[in-house]
Amino acid sequence: MHCLVERIAQVMMLAIFVFVILYKFIKATSGAPVPTIRALPPLDAIKEAIGRAVEMGRPVHHSMGMSQLTSGASETLVSAAVLEYVAGLTANTGADLIVTIRHPEVLPVAQEIVRVAYVKAGKPEAYKPSMIRYLSSTQWSYVAGAMGIMQREKVAANILIGSFAAESILLSEAGNRIGAMQIGGGSGFGGNLAFLAVCCDYCLYADEMYAARAYLTKDPIQIAGISAQDIYKLFVLGLLIIGLLLYRYTDWLYKILSI
Amino acid sequence: MMYLAFIKSKQIPLAITVIITIFMLLEYYYPEPIVKNISKDIRDWSVIIAAFALGLGAANLLRVHSQNIQRRTKDIWPFSILLIFTLLLFFGIGVIFGIEHPAYNWLYVNGYLILYSAVFSLISFYVITSFYRAMSVRSLESGLLIVCAIFSMFRNTPAVISIFPYLDTIGSWLLDVPNAGVERAAIITTAIGVIAFSLRVLLGRERAQLGE
Numbered sequence: 001m002h003c004l005v006e007r008i009a010q011v012m013m014l015a016i017f018v019f020v021i022l023y024k025f026i027k028a029t030s031g032a033p034v035p036t037i038r039a040l041p042p043l044d045a046i047k048e049a050i051g052r053a054v055e056m057g058r059p060v061h062h063s064m065g066m067s068q069l070t071s072g073a074s075e076t077l078v079s080a081a082v083l084e085y086v087a088g089l090t091a092n093t094g095a096d097l098i099v100t101i102r103h104p105e106v107l108p109v110a111q112e113i114v115r116v117a118y119v120k121a122g123k124p125e126a127y128k129p130s131m132i133r134y135l136s137s138t139q140w141s142y143v144a145g146a147m148g149i150m151q152r153e154k155v156a157a158n159i160l161i162g163s164f165a166a167e168s169i170l171l172s173e174a175g176n177r178i179g180a181m182q183i184g185g186g187s188g189f190g191g192n193l194a195f196l197a198v199c200c201d202y203c204l205y206a207d208e209m210y211a212a213r214a215y216l217t218k219d220p221i222q223i224a225g226i227s228a229q230d231i232y233k234l235f236v237l238g239l240l241i242i243g244l245l246l247y248r249y250t251d252w253l254y255k256i257l258s259i
Numbered sequence: 260m261m262y263l264a265f266i267k268s269k270q271i272p273l274a275i276t277v278i279i280t281i282f283m284l285l286e287y288y289y290p291e292p293i294v295k296n297i298s299k300d301i302r303d304w305s306v307i308i309a310a311f312a313l314g315l316g317a318a319n320l321l322r323v324h325s326q327n328i329q330r331r332t333k334d335i336w337p338f339s340i341l342l343i344f345t346l347l348l349f350f351g352i353g354v355i356f357g358i359e360h361p362a363y364n365w366l367y368v369n370g371y372l373i374l375y376s377a378v379f380s381l382i383s384f385y386v387i388t389s390f391y392r393a394m395s396v397r398s399l400e401s402g403l404l405i406v407c408a409i410f411s412m413f414r415n416t417p418a419v420i421s422i423f424p425y426l427d428t429i430g431s432w433l434l435d436v437p438n439a440g441v442e443r444a445a446i447i448t449t450a451i452g453v454i455a456f457s458l459r460v461l462l463g464r465e466r467a468q469l470g471e
Contacts, residue, residue, distance in 0.1 A: 209452065
């Protein structure tokens, strides 16, 4: 019975969220003005990092993170969204791009994203499949391979957005040693945020990650989704406060009710 | 022509994504045998497809490293020869004798495992040293983090605590009050972010993975 009530409550919460998102999507589609997203310096810094790489004549490294598409997919997909932007910039500026992959199923996704970005930039001939490199499915073998690439090819920009655990400090330390400008980002579930916060020049924290594509594309429908997310956050905050008050004053409430 | 255009369009992968996401959600909220069986089949398929992707990974490795050898890429090509040789050796022995064969096992234990352990042990030290090297105060936030880390380290050092017992109280308070509060807030907001992101994928608004 308790389990059923819990499930119903979960479905109701999800239904409310879906309703808010759909409402915001419909409003944005009808041309209503959408709110602006506050500045996210790590995403703004990508342009600067790639510009610096072009000036130095050194490549840009983008890591797709350590999670798969079958588990921890959301962080990989955020990394894919950032890769789309990074590849567009490298295609336009002529910077060399190196994308390192841990899980092989992410490889065709990254290849397609980079290829399309180069085609969109009108430079399909500049796209080389060897830009996207599968290293190893094993955590430490991937790290050793990525560190080796970064140090041998002297990357000027190191973009580490996705799911990382202890390896985040090794990858960012390898970047520090060669003087790369580093942009990190993580949801915090992998315990990587503290490492990235101290080691990277810029870092996306927690739910900022999931606003990346909306921020980069400025797509009104995507921004409407972020706005819906904020409304839902306020709703959850309200529920938390109500729950806290009920918890704190339950005895007092019982006393009043019993009187 | 029209059919070909439809097959090549992004609508098919998008439809597959949406249908699979619906089944995964249904399995959680409506765990009846029929839904569970379909979801299990979908998960099995994802494992099979991921296994096929290993072939793509191997092809990518061969392509990148063959180019390195062909172009005699400075400082890299000898390692590329070693990589391709090892790849073919493991593949050949695995296919001819099977992965249970003593020869494959010998290579795995005496080659791969030893190297893996060596790299892993190096990395364990590197985590500590690189952490100290990389911890430069670049912003107010990273400065605060370092101060908290110092108190946390003191808290876990019995010699320091025996001399300055109040450091344990400060370290514990930092861990249990501000740290726990921020961590919970981050978990809640990130979870909401993940749900919103998943809903955008479900509604077909998040299409970066399709190369759009």
